[in-house]
Amino acid sequence: MNNATTRPGHFGPAAGHAPAPAIALANLSKTYPGDVRALDDVSLTVEHGTFLAVMGPSGSGKSTLMHCAAGLDSPTSGSIRIDGHEIAGLNETRRTELRRERIGFVFQAYNLIPSLSIEDNITLPLRLAGGRPDRDWVSTLVERVGLTGRLDHRPAELSGGQQQRAAVVRALAARPAVVFADEPTGALDLHSAHQVLDLLRDLVDELRQTVVMVTHDPAAAARAHRALVMADGRVVEALDAPTAPQLADRLVALGER
């Protein structure tokens, strides 16, 4: 049984009259057909204003954890609370609406809609929720990830890294309380990766947003308040204020196990 509770430490709000945590997962399991246990009894609490990194070898269940926690997929068993709202038992429509209101997701495979321009892709979730995009906010985001001038293009006309940055902007455009990012810098050069990481970190620091990010890069994970290490569907390690060498060690150790 794993139990990892992340607290923002000295960066976060004062403990005490604690509101519901941003994310609370309890005994989460996901079994795929063929008896693949992608998640094995994971429990996890993430407070508001936390930047959490998730690491682990390929196939260890990171994406599955993110999908389940964000309500994109339903777990085999266990409970998921976002801002105190249980989403495990909700129907598809309610789950989608809740997701739209509170959650931004950067997919490992981007999932931009190929038929829409980048701009339309970015504003799509807002439009679906019936709201108007905040033009200034969107253009700030676009500028910060360096996509200005690419808004009229179709996703297929952008490089992989540019698409990834567009996906990041889309996830943030509605100012969601919680952002899940599955390897948001996987396809980026050092400079762009920095831009994106700075952006995420600033959101946490300035707007008290909650960010959960999967990454294979110890240097990126070191920008987080806390890092989880997963293996075989379980959380095997939780490190506060991790440093890159420390994380690299753990991962190498895991690889040798």
Next chain:
Amino acid sequence: MLHLALRMAAHRITALLAVACAVLGGALMITATGVLAESGLRSQLPPGRLAGADVVVAADQEYHPDADLPIALPERAPVPAGLVDRLAGLPGVTDAVGDIGFPVALVDARGRVVPVANDDPRTAGHGWSSTKLLDGPRVDGREPSGSREVAVDAATAAAAGIGTGDRVEVVAGGRPAAAYRVSAVVDAPDAGVYFADATAVRLSGPEGPEGRDRPESRDRTDGAASRAGTVDLIGLRTEPGTEDRVASAVREQVEGTGLKVLTGAERGEAVAPGVGSSRSLLVLLAGSLGGIVLLITGFVTAGALGVAVAGQRRDLALMRAVGATPKQIRRLAAAQSMVVAAVAVVPGVALGYLLAGQFRGQLADRGILPAELPLTVSPLPALATLLLMAAAVQVSARSAAWRTSRMPATEAVAESRSEPREPSRIRTRTGLLLIVAATALSAAPLLSRTVLGASTTSIAGIVAAIGLALAGPALVKGAGEAAVRRLRPDTPAPTWLALANVRAYALRISGVVSPLAMAVVFVLTYTLTQTTVLAATADDTRTGTLAQHQVSAPGLGGLPSGTLSAVRDVPGVRAAAPVGTTTVVWPYQLFGETETEESSAMILTPAAADVLDLGVRDGDPARLTGATVAVSSEVARSRGAETGQRVRLVLGDGAQVDARVVAVYDRGLGFGPVVLSHDLAKGHTTTDLDQSVLVRTDGTAAAERALTELTAARPGLLLEDTASDSDTASDSGTGGTDTPPEVWINLAVIVVLLGYLLLSIANKLVAATAQRRAEIAALRLVGTTPRQIRVMMRREAAVIAAAALTTGLLLSAVPLALLGQGFLGRPWPQGPAWLLPAIAVTVVVTAFLTIDLPTRQALRTPPADALRAP
């Protein structure tokens, strides 16, 4: 390659099902059309009455144009009677019978006519010696002798309720009903009524001196004299085993006379030339169906393959990326389609044979085809179908994969998730050109006010719809862009998404809009062409028929000879004239080549001008005496046959005649392209009896009553109002028919083709929607609720239905307006008012159901799963 193709195919069940349905339906219809065509050319009638004859000698009942299919001649051509004795003397011949047929019918005790069972009343009477041609008849009684005895076949005897030794009234050869004694009942299939040989010869000839001496009947006497010394056919019985030898000896004897020597299965041809000629109806039918069936089958198959290949674009593009050559890609697409087509084509062909059989049965039930005409079942139509379908599938699959296969691999992968931004220029231009060409084509009814001219209307419509299918993507894209630009910012997201999809997936959208539009165009143009031509024809006949009544005798095989004068003597009758129909073949020169056209022709006397107003433009129909004809203005113009010209025609029995044109008339649609003078047709028809008499009275009830009394007093006479029967005049030969058979045939064709089109459209829409799983999943992952997805899809369905209806209407409007102008003199067609609403409802329901159901299905899979396995 095949292995790979199969593995990839397994992922695309719905799309491949659409291909399978398209191929199956197409194979079915092509095979059925092929079977009809082949039967029209080669089917053989049962020998019936001649089953006992080993060799039959008869005139050639076909006209053979230089470079075209033979044309069947429906009127019996005679054989010299002198030949009978010459053939009787040949070694091996045991019996030689000169067979004659003449009109006969029985009248039962209550004065009702009992037609001879399974036989044409015009030729049901024969001489006793003809019983030798029957195959093993059982005769109850003895040979009729003298002039007042008959032998009757068992079926007719049963229908009339008589037996050997009874007395029965018989109407024979146009004589008044007379009492006969039944000397025998003959039990053999389709046997007929037999008289003593001498009596038969007398009855088949003109009425003797005791007949009334009116001008018409005297004319007829002269004409019929030309048939004296002839028989209808000669049947030979031979010693067992000598048939072939006898047949070749006979062939030597008749060498150069144009007579045909028939043995075995061919003998059926000689039984009744009229029946044989209805075979050519099958050829005509197959010919007129063939074009539309091939166009629509090709269109549907290409469309289904387009969807199937489009659903595979990503796979194909990725294969390009890992090193498949463009040619391999096309081969893969084609191989995969061929496998599916091969599976579907087999049941399609089998069902095609069944459908042809069904269709024949329906035609026979409605009296359009003789019941005894069988279908020819050979592998030929199947073979033709296989070749045609294979070609269609190969071409469509390869051209559908063309773009993906030719692009650089990376570009192909990038593009495979959405659609090309710019629709192909060449494709758009070709489509627009086709639409323009179709519009030009649809002017034909203005130039030629004939059924043939009208038939270009639906072809023009279909060609325009094909043009639309080609130009569609560009048009849809343009419309989508305009719509998105005009959207207000507060438009609900699903609507905005739907319109964005219309713009971005123009290819896909136009792929479903165009077949729906095609269905609209097809139904509108095809149905309204029929109803408009029918209305125009009815209008022609109605305004052109001055007579209020028609007297005919369908059960007697022709009007008894005194009828005309009796009708004229009825008080209140202003005018009466005989009217008949026959067939003429008209070879004429067109652009230096000989065209041969067959058509029906009315037979009129000069007196007809008092009962029919043909709308004479030039000349005088009162001069229709001797070797003269009148022609419709269409024919006069297109064949250079104005008044005073001499024309060369082939009459219904194959006789070549020269005739002078004495009148040109305008109502060709109602009264047919050619009118023969009574004198000219005389002796060239199976029976010389008048087929019907048109009567114009003073319009008083008294006159009508008197006519009714007259016809009631004479057995077999039928009095009809011309007004109640729109088709009377043009169809007077066969008596009244309610709905013309073409209407029924066309209805059946519409139902079958529309069913095929709708099925294929439904399949295509389902497949296209099913292929959008990944797209739907992606939308859901970014936060679209299932409800919003469904609303979006319904909006798309609405756009599709609206676009299909509008374009379908627009494309049909020009051809139909021109048709209305040409036929009715006003720029809209004539037809049922419910047609358009019915079409609209069908299109809307089809679009909504076939989009909504697969969408619900797609929404059942969790989006994360759908993305992982696109």
